[in-house]
Amino acid sequence: MNCKPSRTEEHKKDLMAVQDSMDALQGKWKISIISSICYYNKRRFSDILNDVIGISNKMLSKELKELEINKLIKRTVLNTQPVTVQYELTQHGKSLQTIINNLKDWGIKHRQEILTNNADIFIDVKTKDALVENS
Amino acid sequence: MNCKPSRTEEHKKDLMAVQDSMDALQGKWKISIISSICYYNKRRFSDILNDVIGISNKMLSKELKELEINKLIKRTVLNTQPVTVQYELTQHGKSLQTIINNLKDWGIKHRQEILTNNADIFIDVKTKDALVENS
DNA sequence: CCGTATCCCCGGGGATACTG
């Protein structure tokens, strides 16, 4: 991305590509879910439900559906009794590794950056609120 | 990120780092805003309002505030009449280039992936709905 | 010019209960 205003036609495409990536990864749990599946290679619904702390079955179902539509994971219904469903990363899903790694590295640098030179202020990265400390 | 379930303590940190990055970049307009400022090096409020198509002043104000809190941009009030305000990327903000580039590249691959082998189905990447074509 | 304030709508996302 060569830093152009979004009005220039070619740059609009770059911007859209970035947004497409963000959309695919957005959602509170997507990265955690990908991570869980990736580690175990193949993973069942209830297992992921256990791996990802705090997620509800509704959310898991929804996020998995989106990941599948985006071809990041593959869903397989197994012939067991009762039915079990297996999820695994597609090749395309695995290609996310680089990005996720970059995001992790930058995130660590970011946290340091935010925490440095802020002795008098406490920044809550999550809520993005800057709160003055009680003296 | 070495693909571990989020319950393992060290991996939670990795996950959090990724989330921190996502949080900093999330918001409908952040990337577009960063892109605009980056291109012009220094850019005023009303100019960005013009560069980023469709954004409202309220949203621009809010997103700029968040970017500033996250130390990605620097805000300077100029001594003009009436007052003008200048925004520029910090060093930390510029360090996003790599990530944004990766996101762009992956986004392009992603779009191709989604569009391939889907002659009978139309995928709306934005809404994530898979719509069967009218025959 | 650079924002805030207000109103309002819609969708993300939690809790819980129910089905094949």
Add this chain to the structure above:
DNA sequence: CAGTATCCCCGGGGATACGG
């Protein structure tokens, strides 16, 4: 076991108007 269905709340985000 693997999801749906329902209810409900809250915050993102648009439109518009106002203030320094």
